[in-house]
Amino acid sequence: MMRKNNYQKLAFMIMLLTILLVYQKHTSKEKEPFPEIKFIIDSSVPAVIRDFNPNSLNHKQWQELGFSEKQASTILKYKDIVGGKFISKEQLKKCYAISEEKFKEIESFILLPENHKKSLFKPFKSFEKNKLIITGKFNPDHYSTADWIKMGFSEKQADAILKYKSYLGGSFISKEKFKECFMISSDHYTQLAPYLILPSETPDNLKKIIKNHYSEKSTMQHQPFDPNNLGLQEWQSLGFSEKQAQIIVNYRDRNLHGRFESLEDFQKCFVISAEKFKELRPYITLTASLAKKENIQQQKTDFSKIDLNEITFKQLLEFGLDEKSAGSIIGFRKKLGGFVTKQQISDTYNIDKEIVQKLLDIAPLDPSAITRYSLNDAPEEWLKNHPYFKYSADKIIFYRITNPDDKKIWKFLKLKPEYEERMKLYLK
Template identity: 65%
Template sequence: MKKSYYQKVAFLGMLLIVLLGFQKLTSKEKEDFSDVKFISEASVPVHLSEFDPNDLSEKQWQQLGFSDKQTSTILNYKKIIGGKFTSKEQFKKCYAVSEEKFIELNAFILLPETNKEARSGQFENFGNRTITVSGKFNPDHFSVNDWINTGFSEKQAEAIIKYKGYLGGNFISKEKFKECFIISDEKYKKLAPYLILPEKTPENFKSISHYKSKIQYQPFDPNILDIEGWQALGFSQNQAKVIVNYRDRNLKGSFRSLSDLEKCFVISAEKFQELKPYINIDLKNTKNSTNLSSGIQQEKTDFSTVDLNSITFKQLIEFGLDERSAGSMLGFRKKLGGFVNKQQILDTYNINKDLVQKLISICKLNTSDIQKYTLVSAPEEWLKNHPYFKYSADKIIYYRVTYPNDKKIWNLLKVKPEYEARMKLYLKE
């Protein structure tokens, strides 16, 4: 009897140890990242290009905008799943990668979309192209085609050229060349012996303005310039897109006067004065010359009467936002169920903050139609999908079964004060 008794006790002890180990393992996968924020502004802008997440070092993940904690989690997650991401679907499941961040990176990830595609073996990984160098070369002289011939994809080649532009038109040193995001350590080791560049960055290198070449302005018609044409005048790619969108959508295809051009948000007063002597608006060459000559005026939106909780995609484009910014803003608004204050709009990922700041200073915000609940009455689906509640949803649902009282639930949740304040924006008082 004693022997049988001790055997049962030993068995129960072993079972308890196994269960505790299993609980510890699964709890790691459900780590709460509600207190983690992405780095919104890096010291050096990242020109996103195609990349294989399996090749990125800790520093490169941080250059993508992930914090130290998020980077560590991504690398640990990769180890847990076998040391390699096999699909975008698998990468997306990592808890350190928010839905907004995944949307931002998705187009550049060199992985098959789903695990099924990965198993089929039909996906071509361009990230593993062989680097081919015939001899020593100065990377400052390389064009997009030259980089493609070296072994980079077209998007990667364009990113390298953009990075060179950020530096002022040349790479300065091997040290600076190595900092280009899409040049992995492995690729740099292959290229380094052939680079005709100084090893170290000059001590007097302070900012890109010291290396920007003087723009040689020529007379131009702003109604026929494309994005590349505006970039040649010294604007960034995003600024050039805003100008083209402003012309084609807000002004229906043409600048009719210098005043129209001066009103474009991304053209500073100083820049406009530089451009002014060279601007030559020829209305005869515009697509809307017939309408202009007949005096037909296109109706414009009065944004002072527009509600930010009902503003449309078309109106955002009309104001000057690009499609990415407009889509991000409306997508975030939909997830929240409406904006409660204007600061939330500025917290949206992937937006032109300067342009949106101007937008929210003009438009009004009506919050009367926003649905609010108590912690006790909030639908489970709403809690699990709302950006502010989803990380605490399971706890709220569990606690309110026993304690149907909001104050008691807050005491048990123990969330940080700033997150509690954010959640209470959508709760009844």
């Protein structure tokens, strides 16, 4: 038994020494550095990225730039909050869904100015009405009505631009000729010029061709005509441009109450040059015009039965208002969507208040047909265009996202009592 115990003790001692040697050897070695860990991250930017206007991107296109579905939704919601359009890179950068690193990756491709002075202190101000959406260089000869509308023009403006191109022979020819389009304002041309794929100036030989074309038109033979019976197409067939024809018709219908009563009336139209009048004079017939004038004078309007929300421009002239006053009343009524009180008519700018007051004393006003909304359900376009709402439109749109209650929205707006009172004329 003793021998067995001695063996066990010896085995234990050997095992203990072995453990001590191994531990000493391990602690004597220098510690090796922990291996560096590198994470492989897929690039958040597509392999090929082009210049883009963030105002033109939809949900899917934001995702194609490397944003998640939730981030894309947040960016689009943020765009609505700031007025429906991003006006600068600085404004876009403030969107919390776009990290600083991500913004640096896409910054050089963004087609927006670096900053916008107005945006620094008007967070709810809409983008300028005349600001166009231009995605890159383009040839205007290839643009359709839909393309011009997408850029920011109205349907009527787009049609007029295409008619002007057709008038030039199917091509705008040069930036010089494109600028002459009456529908392109100087502000619009300044924005468009750097992107137009057109020669800067019209070639000299082409100028001669156009000049000869007009000369041939001016020497054409005419048939007798009554200027009171001609429409736009007939005036153009006499050698006038579409714009000149429209001015002549407007001059006749608005300034002369629908009729040229004499050759002198015809000659006074400023788009009819002395040479053109001399060319047309032998063919002008104004027979029976006096009889028609007498017939018109016999037609009297009973203004006690004419609703002020339905009275026409000609009827206002008949009552005794001048064109400026009549135009102001009709224009203001159209913007409002109809008058609710007679005081609104009296407060209209550029009117003869004495004559207007006489009209208000005679004619009735019926506001029952006016469309009214609540602040919560009013269409955005209506809010932004209505004279009484447009300066608060962006705030109303912003507040009603989280507070769809009229009373709370009024509380947030903090308007002067007189402003609130006139806005409520058009609310339910």
